[in-house]
Amino acid sequence: MDIWLLPRARLGELIATLRARGYDVVAPTPRDGAIVYDTIESDADLPIGLGDEQSPGRYRMVARGDAAVFGYAVGPTSFKRNFHVPTERLYRVERVGGALRFVPEPVAARKVALLGARGCDLVALRSLDRVLQGDRYRDERYAARRSDVVLIAVHCGTPSASCFCTSMGTGPRASGPWDLALTELTTGQHRFIVETGSAMGLTLVRELGLRAAGTLDKIHAAKVPIAAAESITRRLETDALGARLAQNLDHPRFAKVAERCLACTNCTQVCPTCFCTTVEDHTELDGSAAERHRRWDSCFDLEFSYIHGGPVRPSVRARYRQWLTHKLSSWHEQFGSSGCVGCGRCITWCPAGIDITEEAREVGSPRKAEKTT
Amino acid sequence: MKAKKPKLAVFKLASCDGCQLSLLDCEDELLAVAGAVEIAYFLEATSRIVKGPYDLTLVEGSITTEHDAERLRLIRKQSKKLITIGACATAGGIQALRNFADVAEYARVVYARPDTLKTLATSTPVAAHVAVDYELRGCPVDKRQLLEVLNAFLNGRPPRIGSHSVCLDCKRKGTVCVMVAHGTPCLGPVTHSGCGALCPSYTRGCFGCFGPSASAHPAALRPALTQLGKTEAEVARLYATFNAAAPAFAAEHQSLAKRKEPTT
Ligand code: SF4
Ligand code: SF4
Numbered sequence: 001m002d003i004w005l006l007p008r009a010r011l012g013e014l015i016a017t018l019r020a021r022g023y024d025v026v027a028p029t030p031r032d033g034a035i036v037y038d039t040i041e042s043d044a045d046l047p048i049g050l051g052d053e054q055s056p057g058r059y060r061m062v063a064r065g066d067a068a069v070f071g072y073a074v075g076p077t078s079f080k081r082n083f084h085v086p087t088e089r090l091y092r093v094e095r096v097g098g099a100l101r102f103v104p105e106p107v108a109a110r111k112v113a114l115l116g117a118r119g120c121d122l123v124a125l126r127s128l129d130r131v132l133q134g135d136r137y138r139d140e141r142y143a144a145r146r147s148d149v150v151l152i153a154v155h156c157g158t159p160s161a162s163c164f165c166t167s168m169g170t171g172p173r174a175s176g177p178w179d180l181a182l183t184e185l186t187t188g189q190h191r192f193i194v195e196t197g198s199a200m201g202l203t204l205v206r207e208l209g210l211r212a213a214g215t216l217d218k219i220h221a222a223k224v225p226i227a228a229a230e231s232i233t234r235r236l237e238t239d240a241l242g243a244r245l246a247q248n249l250d251h252p253r254f255a256k257v258a259e260r261c262l263a264c265t266n267c268t269q270v271c272p273t274c275f276c277t278t279v280e281d282h283t284e285l286d287g288s289a290a291e292r293h294r295r296w297d298s299c300f301d302l303e304f305s306y307i308h309g310g311p312v313r314p315s316v317r318a319r320y321r322q323w324l325t326h327k328l329s330s331w332h333e334q335f336g337s338s339g340c341v342g343c344g345r346c347i348t349w350c351p352a353g354i355d356i357t358e359e360a361r362e363v364g365s366p367r368k369a370e371k372t373t
Numbered sequence: 374m375k376a377k378k379p380k381l382a383v384f385k386l387a388s389c390d391g392c393q394l395s396l397l398d399c400e401d402e403l404l405a406v407a408g409a410v411e412i413a414y415f416l417e418a419t420s421r422i423v424k425g426p427y428d429l430t431l432v433e434g435s436i437t438t439e440h441d442a443e444r445l446r447l448i449r450k451q452s453k454k455l456i457t458i459g460a461c462a463t464a465g466g467i468q469a470l471r472n473f474a475d476v477a478e479y480a481r482v483v484y485a486r487p488d489t490l491k492t493l494a495t496s497t498p499v500a501a502h503v504a505v506d507y508e509l510r511g512c513p514v515d516k517r518q519l520l521e522v523l524n525a526f527l528n529g530r531p532p533r534i535g536s537h538s539v540c541l542d543c544k545r546k547g548t549v550c551v552m553v554a555h556g557t558p559c560l561g562p563v564t565h566s567g568c569g570a571l572c573p574s575y576t577r578g579c580f581g582c583f584g585p586s587a588s589a590h591p592a593a594l595r596p597a598l599t600q601l602g603k604t605e606a607e608v609a610r611l612y613a614t615f616n617a618a619a620p621a622f623a624a625e626h627q628s629l630a631k632r633k634e635p636t637t
């Protein structure tokens with residue numbers, strides 16, 4: 001594989017090249033005190049010199065004291081909102097004479113380049129692909145939005161205290177497929193070491209006329225995700241985890257976590273693989289037309305499991321159990337992988353600071369004899 | 374098409390009129406509503422009064438006097454569908470703070486002749502007195518939701534209104550959480566959706582105007598609020614506002630009030 005050198009001063013050209021090719025560049029950008037993924041226009045929009053502090057229930061965007069561009073860990077948004085959009089009209093039905101006319105909502109054509117995707121982000125996207133355009137079910141709207149996407153990964157050098165990608169095998173090094181993968185080096189001349197992973201990646205590198213990276217730079221770059229991995233302290237033991245959780249569905253820990261859980265839905269909304277939606281119908285006041293909309297929903301919402309007669313999961317205990325065991329256990333049977341990529345978002349953005357790794361550890365361990373102290 | 378338009382009535386009990394104003398505030402859409410119904414009783418909008426029965430009745434306000442309780446029973450008798458609008462009608466409103474205090478004492482402090490006053494010791498929601506077909510939350514109600522409820526009832530379908538937390542709306546919108554990212558105390562995690570997550574999108578914490586969400590669990594929010602520097606008394610005050618008597622909020626500020634009391 002060829003490896004190239006991109007000086008920091010020329011990062012803007014990569015963005016400009018993508019934009020000239022008609023791509024919306026979706027990348028990290030600071031907004032309202034957090035680093036979010038959104039459309040950017042130039043490298044000036046990137047979180048230059050910004051990092052973050054994260055812990056259960058707490059996030060702070062902080063100045064790093066250097067000019068690093070990718071010196072933060074994942075924030076509250078994930079790339080899923082670009083393809084699996086939070087709210088959309090599916091179709092409109094109009095009365096025409098005695099008949100009904102169905103008018104599907106077109107999906108706007110949009111070419112998207114994801115710049116700065118971490119290893120966990122990419123695995124999460126593949127997970128969503130499997131769910132929404134895999135073998136069992138195909139969401140044409142998702143597939144259309146996902147049809148022309150350039151992936152520019154960043155090998156992670158700055159995990160947060162919430163991250164546990166090393167346990168889930170999703171990072172800090174971003175495994176392919178990607179078109180380009182960057183490693184940021186800030187010591188000495190600020191630069192990126194660029195790997196190409198596709199014809200598109202090579203085209204971009206040629207268009208920019210990048211020089212090959214030197215041996216020393218390649219070595220420096222290879223060390224970045226290794227050092228990142230060493231700095232990660234959060235762990236989840238995944239050995240037989242699915243089975244261990246499935247055997248412990250009546251574990252008393254579920255009642256305990258339900259005392260702390262707000263059923264606020266934040267964990268599912270920030271999770272890059274959660275895909276649940278609700279469908280809502282709306283009518284014109286005079287009854288001449290109706291519309292169907294789809295919105296993000298959550299297994300933590302009481303109404304989510306409502307069927308005739310009542311909700312299937314009325315207690316928060318049952319809802320937390322659904323979330324934990326779906327992510328870490330039944331997802332394997334359904335989709336052939338874990339539903340969790342270890343990004344830590346649900347830990348940081350839970351207002352109650354509930355930690356999925358801690359809950360899974362408790363529920364998945366052999367039950368202690370009931371203590372009588 | 375229907376020969377006769379459904380008759381709409383809007384009644385007011387103990388309240389500030391803000392919710393009815395939301396209907397008048399609908400401007401553009403109000404004309405469409407006025408076209409779809411016959412406005413039979415709506416004193417805020419017109420002094421023309423058409424006698425009942427009414428097809429659709431909106432009730433604003435809470436019950437604080439025996440006289441209003443009697444009026445409400447008559448309103449119910451004349452209404453095919455009765456919808457309550459706002460925090461007063463659905464939870465007793467801010468005036469329900471009296472439920473946790475001594476009304477006689479209040480009256481003595483405020484009025485020169487408290488003996489001329491005829492008031493109940495409590496402020497209670499409409500549903501505590503008569504059957505209600507739908508309760509729309511908010512202080513005041515959200516005009517889009519009000520239109521949605523009217524639309525739904527006129528078209529014989531369920532209103533498209535969730536009972537989830539404000540957080541779900543924040544996340545759908547892409548609003549950065551003010552609590553986690555800024556350390557701003559926020560009642561969003563326990564508050565019923567309806568405003569479209571208005572305050573957090575202006576980097577303010579949620580005030581709980583729409584009352585408790587379907588799964589509201591204020592005790593679980595207490596550690597987060599106290600970690601952000603709120604004393605327990607301040608946490609109690611956060612809940613003792615527009616929806617002070619809504620069961621989930623009342624339980625929280627009352628349980629905190631009990632903890633404050635010195636044990637003698
Ligand atoms: S469950 Fe939590 S840690 Fe796992 S992918 Fe979802 S948000 Fe990330
Ligand atoms: S686990 Fe946390 S984020 Fe998820 S619903 Fe419960 S309190 Fe909200």
Ligand code: SF4
Nearest residue numbers: 540543550551559561
């Ligand atoms: S700002 Fe408030 S309502 Fe919004 S997500 Fe955060 S805690 Fe929830």
